[in-house]
Amino acid sequence: MVVAAPVFKNAGNRADKAKTAPTKTRLDGSWEDTLSTLLGLGRSAGADFIEFFLERVNYISCLAEDDAITSISPSISTGAGVRVFLGKADCYVSTNDLTFNGLKLALEKALSIMGLQLPGPNAFVPEVYLEPLRDYAVLRGKEDWLENCSSMKEMGDVLLGANDAINKKATHVQSRRASYFRDWQEVLVAASDGVFARDIRLTQSVGYSLLCADGDNRSSINKRVGSTGEPGFLRDWKYDGDAEEVAESAGKMLYADFVESGTYPVIMANEFGGVIFHEACGHLLETTQIERKTTPFMDKKGEKIAHESLTAWDEGVSPNAFGTIDMDDEGMPAQRTLLIENGILKNFISDRAGSVRTGHPRTGSGRRQGYTFGAASRMRNTYIAPGEYKLQELFDSVEKGIYCKKMGGGSVGPTGEFNFAVDEAYLIENGKVTKPLKGATLIGEATEIMQKISMCSEDLGLAAGFCGSISGSVYVTVGQPHLKVDSITVGGR
Amino acid sequence: MLNIDTIASQAKDIAGKLNISKYDVSGSSIDSTSAQVDQGEPKQVKASQRSSVTVRVWNADGTVGITSTSDTDEAGLELALKTAHEASAFGAKDNIPDFSPEATAALADAKHERHDPAPVSTLLEKLVAAEKELLDAHEAIESVPYNGLSQTDTQRFYFNSNGAVRSEGGTYISTYLYTKTAQEGRRPRSAGAYRVAYGLEQLDIDGCIKETAEKTISHLDYEKIESGKYTVVFSPEAFLSLVGAFSNMFNAQSILDNRSLSTAESLGTEVAKSTLSIYDDALHSANVGATTFDGEGTPTRRVPLIEKGVLSGFLHSSGTAKRMGAEPTGHANMGAKITVSPHFYHITGNGEGDQSLSLETADNVVYIDELSALHAGVQALQGSFSLPFDGWLIKNGKKVSVESATVAGDFREVLKAIVQVDKEEKLSPSGVAPHVWVEGLSVTGE
Numbered sequence: 001m002v003v004a005a006p007v008f009k010n011a012g013n014r015a016d017k018a019k020t021a022p023t024k025t026r027l028d029g030s031w032e033d034t035l036s037t038l039l040g041l042g043r044s045a046g047a048d049f050i051e052f053f054l055e056r057v058n059y060i061s062c063l064a065e066d067d068a069i070t071s072i073s074p075s076i077s078t079g080a081g082v083r084v085f086l087g088k089a090d091c092y093v094s095t096n097d098l099t100f101n102g103l104k105l106a107l108e109k110a111l112s113i114m115g116l117q118l119p120g121p122n123a124f125v126p127e128v129y130l131e132p133l134r135d136y137a138v139l140r141g142k143e144d145w146l147e148n149c150s151s152m153k154e155m156g157d158v159l160l161g162a163n164d165a166i167n168k169k170a171t172h173v174q175s176r177r178a179s180y181f182r183d184w185q186e187v188l189v190a191a192s193d194g195v196f197a198r199d200i201r202l203t204q205s206v207g208y209s210l211l212c213a214d215g216d217n218r219s220s221i222n223k224r225v226g227s228t229g230e231p232g233f234l235r236d237w238k239y240d241g242d243a244e245e246v247a248e249s250a251g252k253m254l255y256a257d258f259v260e261s262g263t264y265p266v267i268m269a270n271e272f273g274g275v276i277f278h279e280a281c282g283h284l285l286e287t288t289q290i291e292r293k294t295t296p297f298m299d300k301k302g303e304k305i306a307h308e309s310l311t312a313w314d315e316g317v318s319p320n321a322f323g324t325i326d327m328d329d330e331g332m333p334a335q336r337t338l339l340i341e342n343g344i345l346k347n348f349i350s351d352r353a354g355s356v357r358t359g360h361p362r363t364g365s366g367r368r369q370g371y372t373f374g375a376a377s378r379m380r381n382t383y384i385a386p387g388e389y390k391l392q393e394l395f396d397s398v399e400k401g402i403y404c405k406k407m408g409g410g411s412v413g414p415t416g417e418f419n420f421a422v423d424e425a426y427l428i429e430n431g432k433v434t435k436p437l438k439g440a441t442l443i444g445e446a447t448e449i450m451q452k453i454s455m456c457s458e459d460l461g462l463a464a465g466f467c468g469s470i471s472g473s474v475y476v477t478v479g480q481p482h483l484k485v486d487s488i489t490v491g492g493r
Numbered sequence: 494m495l496n497i498d499t500i501a502s503q504a505k506d507i508a509g510k511l512n513i514s515k516y517d518v519s520g521s522s523i524d525s526t527s528a529q530v531d532q533g534e535p536k537q538v539k540a541s542q543r544s545s546v547t548v549r550v551w552n553a554d555g556t557v558g559i560t561s562t563s564d565t566d567e568a569g570l571e572l573a574l575k576t577a578h579e580a581s582a583f584g585a586k587d588n589i590p591d592f593s594p595e596a597t598a599a600l601a602d603a604k605h606e607r608h609d610p611a612p613v614s615t616l617l618e619k620l621v622a623a624e625k626e627l628l629d630a631h632e633a634i635e636s637v638p639y640n641g642l643s644q645t646d647t648q649r650f651y652f653n654s655n656g657a658v659r660s661e662g663g664t665y666i667s668t669y670l671y672t673k674t675a676q677e678g679r680r681p682r683s684a685g686a687y688r689v690a691y692g693l694e695q696l697d698i699d700g701c702i703k704e705t706a707e708k709t710i711s712h713l714d715y716e717k718i719e720s721g722k723y724t725v726v727f728s729p730e731a732f733l734s735l736v737g738a739f740s741n742m743f744n745a746q747s748i749l750d751n752r753s754l755s756t757a758e759s760l761g762t763e764v765a766k767s768t769l770s771i772y773d774d775a776l777h778s779a780n781v782g783a784t785t786f787d788g789e790g791t792p793t794r795r796v797p798l799i800e801k802g803v804l805s806g807f808l809h810s811s812g813t814a815k816r817m818g819a820e821p822t823g824h825a826n827m828g829a830k831i832t833v834s835p836h837f838y839h840i841t842g843n844g845e846g847d848q849s850l851s852l853e854t855a856d857n858v859v860y861i862d863e864l865s866a867l868h869a870g871v872q873a874l875q876g877s878f879s880l881p882f883d884g885w886l887i888k889n890g891k892k893v894s895v896e897s898a899t900v901a902g903d904f905r906e907v908l909k910a911i912v913q914v915d916k917e918e919k920l921s922p923s924g925v926a927p928h929v930w931v932e933g934l935s936v937t938g939e
Contacts, residue, residue: 063829063830065750068585068586068587069583069585070585070829070830071585071828071829071830072558072559072580072583072584072829073559073560073561073580073828073829073830074559074560074561074576074577074580075560075561075562076560076561076562076563076564076569076572076573076576077545077561077562077563077564078563078564078569079543079563089534089535089536089537090537091537091538091539091540092537092538092539092540093539093540093541094539094540094541094542094543095541095542095543096542096543096544096563096564096565097542106542109540110540113538113540113613114538152579152580152582152583153583156583174751174752175750175751175752211751211752211874218874218875218876219875220872220874220875258877258901261720261899261901261935261937262720262937291531291536292531292636292638292639293635293636293638293673294638294673353537372541372543374537374539408869408870409866409868409869410866410869411865411866411868411869413683413865415673415680415681415682415683416681417881417897419865419866419869419870419881419899420869421866421869421870421872421879438872438875438877439872439877439879439901440879441869441870441879441880441881441899441901441937443881443897443898443899443937445680445897489897489937490937491879491881491898491899491901491937492879492901492935492937493901493902493935
């Protein structure tokens with residue numbers, strides 16, 4: 001909350017204290033004086049709202065190629081961003097310099113961009129009282145996460161073991177890679193409405209990339225799994241199952257025929273199959289799209305936008321899921337947001353700027369890759385809810401169609417047209433999965449496809465993913481049960 | 494901006510304290526400002542000042558560790574050197590990288606300009622005017638949802654414990670404009686354009702507006718396209734996108750990793766029609782982001798990749814060059830594992846070959862202006878692609894916008910199915926190229 005009184009002149013003792021910068025090796029309550037003073041300066045300059053976002057990152061990646069560790073790459077970074085609102089317009093300035101003067105310079109630059117100036121030396125500076133620090137790192141016992149993660153040696157040992165496992169299960173191997181990364185992030189948010197919150201996030205992921213070749217036939221299969229908040233994730237990775245799955249897929253796709261282009265009924269597998277909903281619908285429910293008027297759903301709240309069999313959620317609370325966050329990057333606790341219920345649009349995904357500009361309430365979805373980005377409305381764990389059908393019932397309903405077992409990436413354009421690559425596909429003939437197919441791309445238009453998802457099975461599955469958009473790359477979960485799309489254009493040869 | 498002499502001096506002192514005798518450092522400092530507008534009003538302005546360095550350390554056993562940091566003060570540098578030294582214990586035992594043998598060789602002269610940044614108010618004025626002009630260009634243009642004007646001042650450097658020191662920098666400014674249309678009973682359509690220059694006074698904003706408006710209007714009347722095999726004309730930008738997506742074909746590191754469409758033995762083989770030549774040329778006069786040295790300090794140069802249809806060269810780091818008995822080419826990116834990537838393609842037909850095909854007289858030919866979703870629709874290790882595109886079907890020289898379609902094929906087959914490489918070359922952000930005609934590609938529409 002912004003408090004206009006009491007005020008103090010020349011920033012008083014508190015401002016003097018604030019100029020002695022707290023340690024940048026820990027972002028905690030010791031930053032209160034510094035940040036509340038800077039927020040007060042921003043308010044006195046005439047800004048409607050000011051927010052500071054401070055970040056420390058300790059990142060490491062490790063790569064095993066065939067039987068050797070070829071890369072261990074640590075990265076350490078610190079930085080801060082300040083966002084200033086004047087009416088509905090805003091600007092964002094980021095810096096590596098976490099000294100008081102460095103942050104003040106960033107604030108001054110942001111204010112000047114908005115046509116505002118810092119107050120003179122004798123001006124009254126309204127103090128901004130910050131709430132008692134909401135410290136999710138302490139509340140949820142995250143302080144020792146980093147030290148409990150795998151050592152460099154353990155990373156190497158696990159990845160070499162994983163690469164050995166896939167070598168034993170696959171045939172015609174040309175290249176095999178196992179990779180791992182650990183992203184430890186400490187964030188502190190302070191804003192002129194009194195928000196003062198700290199969190200530690202720990203995101204880890206392992207993946208396989210297998211290339212097989214036999215003469216002119218080639219197949220490449222990738223698989224990635226991820227987790228948040230589990231320091232022992234890597235050492236607990238049961239890679240045998242993943243190795244078997246990847247090897248089997250690569251073997252089947254090695255001799256696959258190209259799919260014949262056309263319009264087909266399609267059954268999409270669960271887990272990463274959810275990327276279609278993420279791209280074709282989820283992005284269009286972000287308030288950044290409403291601001292740009294690039295979503296066909298902008299004025300459809302309360303209306304039917306999808307088949308009545310479809311209910312969908314976006315949330316940040318599933319334990320250890322890749323998109324789970326205790327608070328968003330604007331300090332708001334994560335929540336569970338119902339997007340679509342039985343085909344009816346219920347809510348949008350909103351951050352602070354989106355809420356200011358569109359009127360839709362914030363949903364704890366203000367996210368960013370790091371301090372160089374202002375937060376924006378972004379998805380977290382997004383999935384279609386399970387339905388009532390048995391899996392076989394979906395297949396039984398298809399005479400000739402395509403089973404999309406493993407989706408690749410995809411994208412949606414400003415007019416709602418989307419496309420998705422299919423990494424592993426099979427022909428369905430009379431309800432049975434028959435020959436493998438390669439080279440398929442699913443093409444459609446968001447408003448149309450949502451009406452054609454006619455059957456959802458009971459087997460909801462989630463998968464880790466990376467989502468790139470206006471505020472950088474963020475960790476997300478996509479998911480769905482197996483589902484049937486009545487007809488969709490499939491690009492092929 | 495970072496002071497390279499200060500950082501080099503600090504690194505030397507810290508390395509001495511930590512008993513590190515061999516190290517190198519690559520880094521950059523970037524100061525940027527960008528603006529967006531919405532319906533005549535400023536929407537968001539962003540500014541950032543950021544620096545980062547990557548340090549490599551060789552330990553007493555000769556293995557290498559690396560660490561990157563954005564914390565470029567003395568304490569940050571010390572932590573980075575310590576962490577890199579710790580990581581070096583787990584460094585690769587085979588093919589250990591070394592300093593580039595060309596890290597102190599003379600650098601080419603390249604065009605670098607440094608312009609004073611324009612005031613944010615000027616950026617916003619220019620962008621508001623551009624948006625208005627586009628909205629006035631046709632009643633169907635409802636908005637310009639994606640727009641931006643950004644200016645960047647960069648400095649990059651490299652130095653090592655053997656005394657090599659490199660640095661360079663400059664400014665550039667770019668703009669993009671992307672429209673969206675709304676017409677009763679019609680699908681929304683969109684189109685865009687991009688321009689880049691050293692400074693605002695050189696930036697062709699009018700050209701960007703004109704191109705965006707013309708493209709948008711040309712897409713208003715659209716038709717479905719029948720699926721089938723077509724002769725396809727790739728715009729310079731589209732063909733450059735396709736070449737970039739399959740750049741592993743020229744990448745020596747990918748070849749050594751068995752993750753390329755080429756092998757070491759492919760050199761000298763015919764991989765394309767003889768009318769096609771492809772070079773990578775960081776120093777090309779049209780390259781606004783020209784760099785004179787790579788992440789290992791090796792000078793950049795013009796490298797023939799395909800000359801008259803024959804695979805003529807690969808892109809190398811110092812390590813790949815040593816392993817393959819070649820010269821470094823200045824394409825290395827510093828990392829725990831050195832990677833290799835292209836700078837700026839120059840695709841040309843050298844003015845040779847049949848030039849009888851013309852867009853003015855073409856019939857039943859698909860013109861691909863822009864390829865989309867390359868991150869999803871390209872199987873780079875298999876050579877295949879299936880990509881959505883913006884473009885037109887040309888019937889008797891008349892362009893009709895294609896509603897929604899994909900083009901699919903195999904990159905190696907595309908190179909051999911080229912039927913014409915036009916003489917006229919055009920600049921785009923990733924290089925310079927002419928229109929390229931390819932026969933027999935699969936297009937999926939309805």
